[in-house]
Amino acid sequence: MCAQSARLEVAVAEMRQLAAEDARDNTQRMQWPGAPYLPYVDSKYHVRLLAMARLGLLPIEMEEGRWRGIRREERLCTLGCGVVGDLHHFLNTCAALTTDGVGALDRYSTELESTKSPLFFWRAKAGKLERRWRERTCTVSGPRAIPENPADAQDDAVQADVDAELTIAFEDIRSFFPSVPGNRAQHSRAT
Numbered sequence: 001m002c003a004q005s006a007r008l009e010v011a012v013a014e015m016r017q018l019a020a021e022d023a024r025d026n027t028q029r030m031q032w033p034g035a036p037y038l039p040y041v042d043s044k045y046h047v048r049l050l051a052m053a054r055l056g057l058l059p060i061e062m063e064e065g066r067w068r069g070i071r072r073e074e075r076l077c078t079l080g081c082g083v084v085g086d087l088h089h090f091l092n093t094c095a096a097l098t099t100d101g102v103g104a105l106d107r108y109s110t111e112l113e114s115t116k117s118p119l120f121f122w123r124a125k126a127g128k129l130e131r132r133w134r135e136r137t138c139t140v141s142g143p144r145a146i147p148e149n150p151a152d153a154q155d156d157a158v159q160a161d162v163d164a165e166l167t168i169a170f171e172d173i174r175s176f177f178p179s180v181p182g183n184r185a186q187h188s189r190a191t
Helices: 009-025 044-054 061-068 087-093 110-115 118-141 150-176 184-190
Strands: none
Touching: 044 118, 087 118
16 A cells, blocks of 8 residues: 555655665564654754655645645646646756755665765755745745735834834843943952
8 A cells, every 4th residue: 555655655665675674684673763864853844844755745736636636647836847746846856946956855865875974964955855845835825915914014013113122121231230341249349
């Protein structure tokens, strides 16, 4: 069942590779390893993006079409590429995106072997994925000329008021400190 799923192709490929290693080494795993990037990626946002991409859950055309019951061959890239908007297309070949392609997101990537550092490999992958995702999201949604919520139109004015109040508060805090640098105890003994 899983082997037939396009959504799980990365996970299935990794499971097959791990099973082949076990057969070669004549061992049996009691527990499958978790996501290979977790020890190396600190940002929860990056972890989420990597997990969604590796599990085929990113809300791109292929996944959104599945939610809406659209036939697979009709789930075309919304950026005008004219091809099916699947994960591989989004990660690497979408001509409408200008950011660098992400490449493979599996633990057996040839890129990982060439860097010899899983830390740099997974952090670079997470950064590339974030840049590509943000560019796609901005391109698909377009500029927000009209606020989605009427209160959003007031955001700039409210932010200016908050900034002004913070500036005043910082001035009040500075008035509590002596203008001469040094320790308060030294100032009290000197007078």
